[in-house]
Amino acid sequence: MKQVIKITLVVLFFAFSLSSCGEKLSGKDESSFDSSRKKVEAKLNDKEKEKLEKALRVTLSEAMWLKMNEAEKYTGESINRISMRLVDGKSYSAMLDLADDILQKQQERKVAHLQNEIDSLQKYKTEFELIKKELAVFELEPVELDLEDFFGEPVPRIIVSMKYIGKQPLKGSQGFSYILKKRSTQAIISNEQSVYGESESVLQPGESRVNTIVFNQNKKCKCPKNSNSLKLDINV
Numbered sequence: 001m002k003q004v005i006k007i008t009l010v011v012l013f014f015a016f017s018l019s020s021c022g023e024k025l026s027g028k029d030e031s032s033f034d035s036s037r038k039k040v041e042a043k044l045n046d047k048e049k050e051k052l053e054k055a056l057r058v059t060l061s062e063a064m065w066l067k068m069n070e071a072e073k074y075t076g077e078s079i080n081r082i083s084m085r086l087v088d089g090k091s092y093s094a095m096l097d098l099a100d101d102i103l104q105k106q107q108e109r110k111v112a113h114l115q116n117e118i119d120s121l122q123k124y125k126t127e128f129e130l131i132k133k134e135l136a137v138f139e140l141e142p143v144e145l146d147l148e149d150f151f152g153e154p155v156p157r158i159i160v161s162m163k164y165i166g167k168q169p170l171k172g173s174q175g176f177s178y179i180l181k182k183r184s185t186q187a188i189i190s191n192e193q194s195v196y197g198e199s200e201s202v203l204q205p206g207e208s209r210v211n212t213i214v215f216n217q218n219k220k221c222k223c224p225k226n227s228n229s230l231k232l233d234i235n236v
Helices: 002-020 030-041 046-069 079-087 092-135
Strands: 138-140 144-150 153-164 174-182 188-196 208-214 230-235
Touching (some): 030 046, 030 079, 153 174, 174 208, 188 208
Antiparallel strands (some): 144 153, 174 188
């Protein structure tokens, strides 16, 4: 039993010695790197050379990431210099292991980045829902329909008032979308948006936002006799 263990240990030591004595890449400078790469590739077949090339590209991509995201740590160093530092002293098999480790790190960073984006979008969604809930406390008051003098010509207009019925003062601006349609055909007569207030504005309970929609300035539509023939869609 002891003899078997000794033989196994000898075989393992021999295999380790072979791998440790293989050609290695030098990252001292570009000249030494090119020279060492030729020596490494001299003992590789075409498939292994292709794997080494891919591993070097992965390492270069990591060097680019480090330069952009850890700039202070690599001040004054080029991407090539960082890349050569990563490969310095690496054998063919060590380069493959390095590339696998880098790919794993890159994947973890991608997942973390996507998770941060999801969390950020969820935060914005939550804030939007809260704002939407706040803005839902607007009540449409009776719509007024009359004529306005437009350079001596009577032009129909609609005055729309949105009353704030919330119990607490509403801070910030509010945006309203007004779509005026003909009820019979659903044809859009007017479509516009209005924004009231600024980020620091405060709307008190009971106050209204009033908008005047002037249409038919091109005289294509006559002012309707009955306001019920019009349909007003309002989005807050």
